[in-house]
């Protein structure tokens with residue numbers, strides 16, 4: 001029996017640890033991975049590296 005963990009995404013209850021929506025933010029020459037939970041990755045020179053940081057955060061928040 002499969003457990004249905006899917007929920008409707010109509011609401012956004014801004015509680016911490018609820019959702020992890022990562023994005024990259026450019027800061028001058030650097031790019032930093034950010035998350036909706038407040039997490040921030042280290043400054044990277046390459047956006048691809050910042051994305052890798054974000055993926056790592058999603059894997060282990």
Ligand SMILES: [Zn+2]
Nearest residue numbers: 020035037039
């Ligand atoms: Zn997060």
